[in-house]
Amino acid sequence: MNPFFPPSWLGILGGGQLGRYFSQAAQDLGYPVCVLDPDEDSPAGKIAQKFIRADYLNEVGLAEFAKTCVAASTEFENVPAKVLDWLIEQNVYVAPISQPVSIAQNRTAEKAFLSNCANKTGIQTAPYCLITRPEDCKSIATEMFPAILKTTRLGYDGKGQKTVKGSQELENAWVELGQVECILEKKLNLAFEVSAIVARAFDNEVAIFPIAQNEHRNGILHLSIVPAPSLTEEQKNEILEATKIIIRELDYVGVLCVEYFVLGDGTLIVNEIAPRPHNSGHHTLDSCFTSQFEQQVRTLARLPLGKTDLIQPVVMLNLLGDIWFDKNNQMIQPAWDKVLSIPSAKLHLYGKTEPKLARKMGHINFLADNIESAKSDAILAMEILGIPIE
Ligand code: ADP
Numbered sequence: 526m527n528p529f530f531p532p533s534w535l536g537i538l539g540g541g542q543l544g545r546y547f548s549q550a551a552q553d554l555g556y557p558v559c560v561l562d563p564d565e566d567s568p569a570g571k572i573a574q575k576f577i578r579a580d581y582l583n584e585v586g587l588a589e590f591a592k593t594c595v596a597a598s599t600e601f602e603n604v605p606a607k608v609l610d611w612l613i614e615q616n617v618y619v620a621p622i623s624q625p626v627s628i629a630q631n632r633t634a635e636k637a638f639l640s641n642c643a644n645k646t647g648i649q650t651a652p653y654c655l656i657t658r659p660e661d662c663k664s665i666a667t668e669m670f671p672a673i674l675k676t677t678r679l680g681y682d683g684k685g686q687k688t689v690k691g692s693q694e695l696e697n698a699w700v701e702l703g704q705v706e707c708i709l710e711k712k713l714n715l716a717f718e719v720s721a722i723v724a725r726a727f728d729n730e731v732a733i734f735p736i737a738q739n740e741h742r743n744g745i746l747h748l749s750i751v752p753a754p755s756l757t758e759e760q761k762n763e764i765l766e767a768t769k770i771i772i773r774e775l776d777y778v779g780v781l782c783v784e785y786f787v788l789g790d791g792t793l794i795v796n797e798i799a800p801r802p803h804n805s806g807h808h809t810l811d812s813c814f815t816s817q818f819e820q821q822v823r824t825l826a827r828l829p830l831g832k833t834d835l836i837q838p839v840v841m842l843n844l845l846g847d848i849w850f851d852k853n854n855q856m857i858q859p860a861w862d863k864v865l866s867i868p869s870a871k872l873h874l875y876g877k878t879e880p881k882l883a884r885k886m887g888h889i890n891f892l893a894d895n896i897e898s899a900k901s902d903a904i905l906a907m908e909i910l911g912i913p914i915e
């Protein structure tokens with residue numbers, strides 16, 4: 526398989542911030558980029574050489590996309606799998622392909638796949654069961670509670686999830702979630718959470734980024750710290766090996782994120798996979814030799830993978846739309862000048878025109894000689910921006 530060189534066009538389905546960074550990375554390597562996204566205010570659409578504003582199932586838009594690009598990837602997790610298959614029929618090189626993407630799009634298939642991998646990785650999923658009928662809510666063993674009910678499809682940033690303490694709450698929660706197919710997962714006592722981002726090339730070469738330790742608030746990523754300060758060397762090696770096994774077992778070409786939980790007694794649990802670059806890998810834009818987005822471009826263009834070494838310890842702070850609003854809910858402009866007076870801060874804003882509560886608007890990477898110092902700079906920025914410290 527030959528590589529694609531510029532001026533061949535690369536395409537990206539989905540035009541959010543992930544698509545924007547994909548586009549920038551492709552453009553840095555000399556490729557023109559075509560973005561397809563339904564949203565007029567698409568962060569990637571604004572910078573791409575060509576922006577097709579269309580729904581993912583719009584035939585006219587897709588035909589134009591297929592005519593433009595020699596190769597295409599996705600940034601939006603829920604691009605219908607059949608769209609990827611259709612692009613392949615049009616002779617567009619697609620990575621990742623629909624089969625692994627559809628596993629990641631369905632929590633039931635995803636958990637089954639990850640449990641299956643446990644034979645090889647030695648890392649289990651949380652105990653879980655399927656909820657598809659009202660009677661499923663009644664027959665749950667008491668040791669499963671407290672538990673988290675998660676919709677099988679379309680959940681992200683903690684959406685489509687409810688914590689339940691017993692059967693009655695479960696029944697109510699399932700009704701609230703619209704009685705769609707769900708999985709019920711035992712709620713574990715997490716000591717901390719980590720993620721590993723890995724890339725695999727068409728020739729089976731694999732490269733993995735340093736593991737990030739992640740703190741969430743209200744189900745949304747708040748901070749990523751790299752290298753992960755709480756992991757033992759042994760846990761780190763186990764996760765790196767498991768992640769490489771998972772990407773190979775999936776026969777996946779592209780960039781993949783695998784999320785893990787670490788329990789109080791040190792047990793590792795594999796949580797979920799994301800078939801694309803991940804928010805917890807945004808630090809790589811400034812901290813690593815190759816960013817996760819350049820790696821995505823390389824996998825798509827059938828180029829060798831870039832080296833993933835961490836150049837400096839880093840803390841990434843997510844910026845949500847909340848900081849554009851004061852206590853009286855009046856719109857304000859965050860004090861970027863003050864933030865940028867912190868020497869370790871690399872500010873990234875995604876160019877979204879409408880700040881909304883909980884909407885991801887940007888992030889800041891703090892690069893320092895050690896994570897303590899990066900973290901104290903992150904806290905300083907949180908004070909400046911009015912983000913609660915705890
Ligand atoms: P999403 O697709 O929204 O990221 P996740 O399954 O990753 O869904 O859940 C979001 C967050 O909820 C996790 O990062 C973790 O903090 C918490 N969580 C999810 N599952 C469990 C569990 N089984 N036990 C404890 N906490 C969990």
Ligand code: MG
Pocket residue numbers: 784797
């Ligand atoms: Mg998650």
